[in-house]
Amino acid sequence: SQQGEEDPQALSIQEGENATMNCSYKTSINNLQWYRQNSGRGLVHLILIRSNEREKHSGRLRVTLDTSKKSSSLLITASRAADTASYFCATDADGNQFYFGTGTSLTVIP
Amino acid sequence: NAGVTQTPKFQVLKTGQSMTLQCAQDMNHEYMSWYRQDPGMGLRLIHYSVGAGITDQGEVPNGYNVSRSTTEDFPLRLLSAAPSQTSVYFCASTQRRGGTEAFFGQGTRLTVV
Numbered sequence: 001s002q003q004g005e006e007d008p009q010a011l012s013i014q015e016g017e018n019a020t021m022n023c024s025y026k027t028s029i030n031n032l033q034w035y036r037q038n039s040g041r042g043l044v045h046l047i048l049i050r051s052n053e054r055e056k057h058s059g060r061l062r063v064t065l066d067t068s069k070k071s072s073s074l075l076i077t078a079s080r081a082a083d084t085a086s087y088f089c090a091t092d093a094d095g096n097q098f099y100f101g102t103g104t105s106l107t108v109i110p
Numbered sequence: 111n112a113g114v115t116q117t118p119k120f121q122v123l124k125t126g127q128s129m130t131l132q133c134a135q136d137m138n139h140e141y142m143s144w145y146r147q148d149p150g151m152g153l154r155l156i157h158y159s160v161g162a163g164i165t166d167q168g169e170v171p172n173g174y175n176v177s178r179s180t181t182e183d184f185p186l187r188l189l190s191a192a193p194s195q196t197s198v199y200f201c202a203s204t205q206r207r208g209g210t211e212a213f214f215g216q217g218t219r220l221t222v223v
Binding site for chain 2: 033035040041042043044045048088090096097098099100101102103
């Protein structure tokens, strides 16, 4: 399988704290994306980072990409209860296929 | 705009039955794809299409057929359902190949007994 791996599998934090999750992948990529999935729902796109970028911000989200280590991290600052969800990274190597990781389940305790 | 619409939301099939999961998008996206999501496995690509009349296999295509006769629709057919096909199925579309975000439907939860 060419799937990536997210780490940790599950994360529980207090509201207001920062949450960091990591993604490792196996092949060279064109870009990497992060998605959020609320329980029982479809995935929602959060942010895309291209292979020639090292860091990207969007609101309370910060994504880094290290292509030499084939890894990415997603930081959610000042977390809220509404951030409770599963988070997935997806890599695009050839423009045809996204390969999703196994996900990190984030619980933010009010 | 409705985005990506999947039907049905839930389905129970008996082993050996066939069915079609429907997916439609109203964003004029070129690229559409089907994934299955199993516990602990993330999402795995079943089939994808880069435009009307063009389809190709993903990571786990066995037991599934697709066609793309129009830009809007991308149905997934289960030929002879097996318990191993019990899963949640997601359809997604992107504006073009590579480099853009994917829009997902709400999913179809399929149980094969």
